[in-house]
Amino acid sequence: MNKPCLTIILSIFCVLSIEAQDNDFETISQIGLKVVDITTSNNEEPTCDFIDSPEGCMGSTSTNATKVPCRIKIIESGNTIYDSGDYEKNVSGATIKINGNTSAYYAVGLNYPYKIKLQKKADLLSRNDNRYEDKDWRLIKDALSLNTIIGLKLSEWMQFSWTPQYIPCNVFINGDYRGCYLLVESVKRNSDCRINVNKNTGYIIERDPYWWNENKYFTSNYFEPNKGYRWTWKYPDEEDVTVEEEAYITQYLNETEQSITTGTYEQFINITSFARWVLAHDILGSFDSGGTNLYISKYDNTNESLLEMPCIWDFDSSYRMTPGTFSRIHTANYDFYFNHLFNSDNKSFTKEYKKLWNELKPTLLSKMIDFIDNYISSPEGIAINTSRIHHFKRWDYGITTIDIADDAIEAKNWFNTHLELLDNNINNINERTAIKHIIYNNTYYKSIYSLSGQRIGNLKKNIYIINGKKYLAK
Numbered sequence: 001m002n003k004p005c006l007t008i009i010l011s012i013f014c015v016l017s018i019e020a021q022d023n024d025f026e027t028i029s030q031i032g033l034k035v036v037d038i039t040t041s042n043n044e045e046p047t048c049d050f051i052d053s054p055e056g057c058m059g060s061t062s063t064n065a066t067k068v069p070c071r072i073k074i075i076e077s078g079n080t081i082y083d084s085g086d087y088e089k090n091v092s093g094a095t096i097k098i099n100g101n102t103s104a105y106y107a108v109g110l111n112y113p114y115k116i117k118l119q120k121k122a123d124l125l126s127r128n129d130n131r132y133e134d135k136d137w138r139l140i141k142d143a144l145s146l147n148t149i150i151g152l153k154l155s156e157w158m159q160f161s162w163t164p165q166y167i168p169c170n171v172f173i174n175g176d177y178r179g180c181y182l183l184v185e186s187v188k189r190n191s192d193c194r195i196n197v198n199k200n201t202g203y204i205i206e207r208d209p210y211w212w213n214e215n216k217y218f219t220s221n222y223f224e225p226n227k228g229y230r231w232t233w234k235y236p237d238e239e240d241v242t243v244e245e246e247a248y249i250t251q252y253l254n255e256t257e258q259s260i261t262t263g264t265y266e267q268f269i270n271i272t273s274f275a276r277w278v279l280a281h282d283i284l285g286s287f288d289s290g291g292t293n294l295y296i297s298k299y300d301n302t303n304e305s306l307l308e309m310p311c312i313w314d315f316d317s318s319y320r321m322t323p324g325t326f327s328r329i330h331t332a333n334y335d336f337y338f339n340h341l342f343n344s345d346n347k348s349f350t351k352e353y354k355k356l357w358n359e360l361k362p363t364l365l366s367k368m369i370d371f372i373d374n375y376i377s378s379p380e381g382i383a384i385n386t387s388r389i390h391h392f393k394r395w396d397y398g399i400t401t402i403d404i405a406d407d408a409i410e411a412k413n414w415f416n417t418h419l420e421l422l423d424n425n426i427n428n429i430n431e432r433t434a435i436k437h438i439i440y441n442n443t444y445y446k447s448i449y450s451l452s453g454q455r456i457g458n459l460k461k462n463i464y465i466i467n468g469k470k471y472l473a474k
Contacts, residue, residue, distance in 0.1 A: 023177035023390050031390070032383030034076045034169045036139070036183060038096060041069040041087060043174045046114065048098040050105050057212045058290055061101040070096050072116065074124065074169075081126055084118060094118045096173075101210050101291060103141055103316070108395045111179050114139040115186070124183055125167055131193050132165075136186040142315065143168040143180040144388050146372065146407050151284055151315035153371055158276055158360065161297075161310035162195050168384055177394055180387040187295060187311070189235040195310050197235060198300040203249050204234035204310075207294035207336055214238070218246050220253035222261075223340075229253075234295065248301055256307060260337060263346030270308040275353040277309040278338050281327040282426075283364070285418060287320030289328035290335050319414045324421025342429075350429060357426050365419050369412050376408045 029035050040046070048065040069087035072094050073080050087093030098104055099115035107113075116124075116137040123132040142148035148166075155163040166184035170177070187204065188194045195204055211217040211230035216238040221228030231253070233241055256268040265271070286292060293313035299305035321327060333339035341349040375381045385404040392402060 023394050025172060025175070025177075028170045028172070028177060028387075028390060029075060029078060031170065031386045032379055033180070033387060034074055034081075034167055034183075036169045036171045036181070037073040037075060038171070038173045039071045039073075040096065040174055044068050045110070045174075046096055046098050046112070048104065051213070053210075054212055058209050059101055060105040061210050061213050062098055062104040063213055065097040065099065067095040067097045067117070070094050072096075072118075072124075074126075082122065082124060084120070084122070088119065090119055092119055099138065100140075107141075110173075110176075111141060111395050113141050113181075125165055125185075127165075131190075134185070134188060134190065134194075136188055138184050138186050139171060139181045140184055141179070141181060143182045143384060144391060145315075146375075146404070146411055147284075147315040147318040148182060149375065150368070150372065150411065151280075151312060151318060154280055154283060154368075155312050157364075157367065158280055158356075160276065160280075160312065161273070161308065164311065164313065168380060168387075170387055170390070177390065179391040179394055180384065187234050187293075187313070195235075195295075195297050196299070197297050201300040201302075202235065203245075203296075203298040203301075205231045205249065205296050206234055207296065208232040209290040209335075216241065218250050220250060220257060222254045222257035229336075231296075245301075249298070252298070252307075257337070260340045260344060263344050265341065265344065265346065266348055268307060270306045271349050271352050272356070273308040273310065274337070274341065275349060275356055277312060278327070278330060279353055279356050279360075280312050281329055282422065283419070284315065284318040284327070285321035285323070285325075285414070286315075286327040286329065287317035288314065289332035292317075292329060294336055319411065319418075321418075323414060323418035324425055326422075326425065354426055354429065357423070361419070361423055365415060368415050368419075372408050372412055376404050 025035070025037075044066075046066055046068045048062040051061060051063050053059045053061075070084075070093060071086050072082070072084040074082040084094050085092035087095070095117045096114050097117075098112045100113035103113050116139065118124075118135040118137070121133040121135050123129065123134070124137050125132065140148075152163055152166070164185045164187075166182045169181055169183050171179060171181050185194060187206075189197050189199070189202060189204055191197075191199070197204060207229055208214065208217070208231060211232055214232045217230050217232045219228040219230055223229070231249075232238070236245065252268070256265065259265040259268050281292065291314060295309065295311055295313070297308050297310045299308075329336060329338060330342070331339045342353075376385070381404060385402075388402050388404065
C-alpha cells in the first residue's frame, strides 16, 4: 500500500473515531502535535480594532492590539516541556497580542494570529541550544495548509540566508481550543540563528504596504518623488532608530533606486539574493504583489555591505497563478524593484535569475513531490490531518474536503504542470527585452458563488462555492 493511500485510510479512521468527541484538552493532547497552553491574567482576551487603509493606500489590518500578560506551557505526549511561569515583568511569563494584517482582519471567530513576547529568553522549539533562545515568537494560522510548509522547505533548498524554523501545534487559550497553528520564529537580528546584521550598525527593514498603520516609517522616493516606497523598521526597533540611521538608509535606498535606472545596481544590491527571492515566488506561483513581506537587510553602514533579501515569509497566495506564469510581484513596478531590474539595460540580474533556475530545475519537481508525499504520511502530517478535523469543527468553516491528501494531490498536479511551463517561460526571457506581462488564473476568480447561489465579483470574508467546492475567503 502506498503512503498517500495509507494516509487517506488513517484520516477516514480518525474522522470516524473522533466525530462525536469535543475539542477538549485531553483529546487534543493525544493527536500527536505539541500543545501550546496559554493562560492569560484574569482570563483576559487579547483584543484589537480593525481598520481599512486610508485613501491612496492598500490593505486592511488590525490596530490598537492589547498586550495581555500570560503564562505559556508547551506540552508534548502529556509532559510539560516548557513553562514560562506566571507573568512578572522582565522575570517570567509572557505577553500575547493579536498580530497580522489581512490574516487578522478576516479571522473567523477568535482564530487570530498572535505575537508572543517572553519576559525571559527561551527556545520554544526545544532545540537544546541556547543560541536559539529569544523573546519574540509568532503563532500563525498556516499549519492546516501545505503552502507554508512547502514554501519554507523551498527556502532551505534555495539556501536563503535564513529560513524561519517552526513546529505545528494545537493552541488553547484559557482552556478554549483555538485551532492548529505554526509556532514560528520572528524576523529578528541574531548573528547566530536568525538574520545576521551588525548589532551596532546593521539594518533590517520591510517594504511594507501597511506602513500607514505603523508608528514610524520612512520613504525612499527616487522612483516616485513625494510618494515613493514606504519602509518600516525591524532592526533597530523603531523606538531606537536615530535621525542619523534613518538618514543613512534612506539615502542608500535612493542611491540604489537610481543605480537600477542607470544599470549600476551591482554596487548596491546582492543580486543573487534578489534574484533568489523573486524566483522562489515564481516557483510558488504567488498571487500577492504587495503584502509578501519584502524584508531587506544590510549588514552594516559601510560601502562593503550590500542590500540583501535574506528570507521569504508569506505563502498565503501560493499556487494562485496560471501554471507556467510568473508571480505578480514580477512586474508590479508600484510595489518593488523587480520590474525595473528585469527591464534594466544591465542584464546581470536577469542572467543570475536564469542561472539560479537552471541550477535548481533538474531535481526540483521530484524533490517537491517526494517531500509532499513523505510529509503527509509522516507522523506530523497525519497529526495535522487529524487536527484539521478538530479545527474545522471548532470554527465551522463549512469545508467539505478535510483530508490533507486532497491538498497534496492538488499541489503536486499544479507543480507538475507549472514547473515545466515555467522552465519554458524563464528560458525564453529575452535578455534584451525582459518580461512585459503576467497572467493569473481567471477561472479561479470568475467562478465564485455564495452559498445561496449568487455570483460574487470579488472575494470578501465569507464562504464561497468555487468550481463546485466550498472555500473560506479570509
